[in-house]
Amino acid sequence: QKEVEQNSGPLSVPEGAIASLNCTYSDRGSQSFFWYRQYSGKSPELIMSIYSNGDKEDGRFTAQLNKASQYVSLLIRDSQPSDSATYLCAVLLNQAGTALIFGKGTTLSVSS
Amino acid sequence: GAVVSQHPSRVICKSGTSVKIECRSLDFQATTMFWYRQFPKKSLMLMATSNEGSKATYEQGVEKDKFLINHASLTLSTLTVTSAHPEDSSFYICSARDSGPYNEQFFGPGTRLTVL
Numbered sequence: 006q007k008e009v010e011q012n013s014g015p016l017s018v019p020e021g022a023i024a025s026l027n028c029t030y031s032d033r034g035s036q037s038f039f040w041y042r043q044y045s046g047k048s049p050e051l052i053m054s055i056y057s058n059g060d061k062e063d064g065r066f067t068a069q070l071n072k073a074s075q076y077v078s079l080l081i082r083d084s085q086p087s088d089s090a091t092y093l094c095a096v097l098l099n100q101a102g103t104a105l106i107f108g109k110g111t112t113l114s115v116s117s
Numbered sequence: 118g119a120v121v122s123q124h125p126s127r128v129i130c131k132s133g134t135s136v137k138i139e140c141r142s143l144d145f146q147a148t149t150m151f152w153y154r155q156f157p158k159k160s161l162m163l164m165a166t167s168n169e170g171s172k173a174t175y176e177q178g179v180e181k182d183k184f185l186i187n188h189a190s191l192t193l194s195t196l197t198v199t200s201a202h203p204e205d206s207s208f209y210i211c212s213a214r215d216s217g218p219y220n221e222q223f224f225g226p227g228t229r230l231t232v233l
Binding site for chain 2: 037039041046047048049050051054056093095097103104105107109110
């Protein structure tokens with residue numbers, strides 16, 4: 006059973022703090038990793054993709070990948086109330102048309 | 118990111134009727150599209166994988182005769198919920214994977230189906 010695990014939260018952080026979201030996956034053959042943000046009642050929005058070990062930064066977001074530990078994380082700097090949402094970690098096993106495997110998501114709440 | 122549209126955004130229908138939902142990739146060609154369903158406060162559930170020009174692959178427990186999927190072109194996939202019943206009421210979301218090197222997958226805005 007190929008799995009993606011996330012802490013469901015809620016993760017509560019004050020405005021301006023760093024929010025750290027974590028994800029582990031079971032299949033060592035996983036090739037690509039994605040973070041989606043989903044607001045209540047809306048569809049998921051792709052915010053970060055990462056494919057190689059290390060950090061990838063985009064604005065206030067930093068994705069970190071450690072394939073040896075089968076761990077991927079998302080850091081949100083200077084958190085804003087508008088960042089309050091559910092964050093979904095997704096893993097792609099291979100490129101042959103297979104579907105992403107999603108975690109159940111972590112709910113983030115940023116208080117002003 | 119790439120844009121995926123979905124139509125209609127909201128539909129209310131009577132029990133026993135059929136509803137068609139369209140999913141389009143607007144600025145890229147998608148050989149693979151996916152259909153998900155999400156109940157309130159629940160996780161995304163993959164229903165089927167749709168490949169252009171071939172039959173869809175359905176996940177276990179999803180009735181292929183009830184949820185008809187057609188992927189006639191590289192930019193359009195449709196999901197038809199046949200003989201809808203109140204328990205089919207849900208949020209249906211499509212996604213499309215681009216053919217670039219990173220296989221990123223983009224979601225449509227979703228269709229909220231209410232069956233009376």
